[in-house]
């Protein structure tokens with residue numbers, strides 16, 4: 001099953017709610033900072049994404065969209 | 070590829086001013102999804118509070134007006150009575166609703182005004198910097214209660230759902246939280262049910278959301294959500310409090 005998770009990087013505030021919500025533990029904060037000065041969340045291994053959209057559902061700032069085949 | 074989750078049309082494209090991990094943003098999304106699914110984005114009227122939610126009208130895609138502190142239910146009463154065919158809802162924090170505006174909400178519920186109130190209970194005055202609210206838990210610290218809330222001095226916290234449920238005009242009260250994904254799904258169901266009941270003209274509908282304020286609680290977002298699911302949900306039981 002192919003799934004894709006897309007981050008609107010510059011809107012992320014690095015709250016880590018998505019990191020905690022991901023059931024397959026593939027989300028983490030980046031080392032670099034975004035336009036707001038936060039460490040934004042990103043996906044460390046897209047191939048493991050199951051497209052459950054838990055990350056997108058919990059994100060307060062609508063940073064994440066999820067697509068699936 | 071098909072979208073599984075994309076931003077709701079019920080939201081504008083504005084960036085939210087809320088602190089990282091604040092529950093306000095999650096609740097905004099649930100309201101936006103509800104408005105979109107019920108096809109009432111263009112007809113709904115939001116009455117904004119004074120508090121962190123003051124700019125909610127810049128974020129949700131429906132019409133919005135701003136009320137004086139705590140007076141959203143009075144403004145909603147006027148709008149709903151004038152435009153009975155339009156969905157009307159207030160969005161209020163616990164300082165706004167349970168403190169300065171408690172008379173307005175109690176009387177709107179008593180009269181059975183046919184609008185919906187989304188009540189954000191984070192147990193603190195967020196916008197003004199973390200003062201004690203009527204909902205602050207016993208022992209919980211606030212800038213105006215540095216030793217923690219004490220029962221002898223400050224009384225016990227108000228359970229708004231239970232209090233308003235004693236009034237005949239209220240037809241639906243449910244308490245939810247948005248501390249994790251399963252609870253977010255339940256919270257969405259409650260908000261949609263409240264709006265649906267309003268569209269059926271049933272009476273006053275009320276959804277209380279236990280919300281995290283990591284900044285003023287001085288907690289990480291993870292700890293803050295543990296606080297919601299632990300001590301808060303213990304004192305403020307989740308679930309349907311009244312449905313007629």
Ligand SMILES: Cc1ncc(C[n+]2csc(CCOP(=O)(O)OP(=O)(O)O)c2C)c(N)n1
Pocket residue numbers: 118119120121122138161162163164165166169189191193194195196197202
């Ligand atoms: C008449 C009046 N009194 C006091 C204030 C100061 N004030 C602004 S927001 C607020 C409380 C907000 O707390 P809450 O309703 O819990 O919302 P939150 O910010 O936590 O979302 C107060 C007391 C005001 N703006 N107007």
